[in-house]
Amino acid sequence: MDVKTLCLSVLSLGEASGYEIRKHFEEGAFRHFQTATFGSIYPALGKLYELGQVSVIEHEQDGRPDKKVYTLTESGRTALQQALLRDPAPDAMRSDLLVQLFFAHLLPPEKVAALIDQRIAEYRACIEKMTGCTKAPPGHGFVQGMGLAIYSAAAIYLEQNKAGLMARLTADRPEKDTAE
């Protein structure tokens, strides 16, 4: 799913500027399962305009560059619907943390504990931010609930299994205090 389609998706929620679109991927509802940054959003909007799938109104502003507010055209709405019908690419998760934990035995135990604690905190913060949001179309709430379910499961797993991992990591080695 390319950035063009992603922009169409966000614009289907209402008109927006490139800057505002980015926020959906940075802080908004899309941040958990899609990524897009300025460098890809602005060119994508340009192409969508050439394709006639969005229209633009420029609002002049004082010290800043004009704000370009994009709106879906009928053609754009159709393009979005067609894109949504295509077979979805398989989900892809990329986690450096899990690589590190996979090789926990190659890291200092304190480092492992710190990594896990930090990630738990991140999940918890994320969960709190997510609870309670606008969710008018049924899909919005459904997807948010899914995110919540996954993050909660991840946080709980880390909380419940951290001690066990740490015990196994330090089991073979003599305690640092005495045997150094």
Added chain:
Amino acid sequence: MDVKTLCLSVLSLGEASGYEIRKHFEEGAFRHFQTATFGSIYPALGKLYELGQVSVIEHEQDGRPDKKVYTLTESGRTALQQALLRDPAPDAMRSDLLVQLFFAHLLPPEKVAALIDQRIAEYRACIEKMTGCTKAPPGHGFVQGMGLAIYSAAAIYLEQNKAGLMARLTADRPEKDTAE
């Protein structure tokens, strides 16, 4: 985490050829949280060899190209350890399915149901394949358990909330049979 580091990671589990390394990302323990394909693995192994982080033994073979079996050198092992100590990039999840479900109201309800059912089946198949595996170093089992926890939570969420979503999607529209 680039493919070079990923190759070092796999090789730390034992010597392997490029072809065998790929399997770790396609079917093996890494497939849930990292991706790498031939086009990136072979060049990465070449670079690692130039850097002296892996050594190679070529095994001649009958009709096929020589099999090049790579082994970590001391320098490679050190490089891996250092890479594992670096701050992990934040996890990134990319899911086209969740975009589709976010806009469920723009899709035919049957399509939505099919997408969810298919994904449940995929999760269940994945979970079955995962259960029971070698997990000598503690990290291996920990990471696998985390994957299992997440996939289970996702599958259960979809199973438990599918009906609710479908009901909300068809609530407003009159039943197709009568009102078409």
Added chain:
DNA sequence: GGTTGCATGTAAATGGTTACATGATTGT
């Protein structure tokens, strides 16, 4: 006085995927 937020955009560099090229053997 420094950081954050607003606001757009380009260009270079990175990195990876996809497709191609080759080809025997084994299983269905």
Added chain:
DNA sequence: ACAATCATGTAACCATTTACATGCAACC
């Protein structure tokens, strides 16, 4: 027969990230 598995590698192509370029206003 046909597909899959084994086995390596290159090159064109693609997309995205990162850095650059610019600059005011508001907040701390």
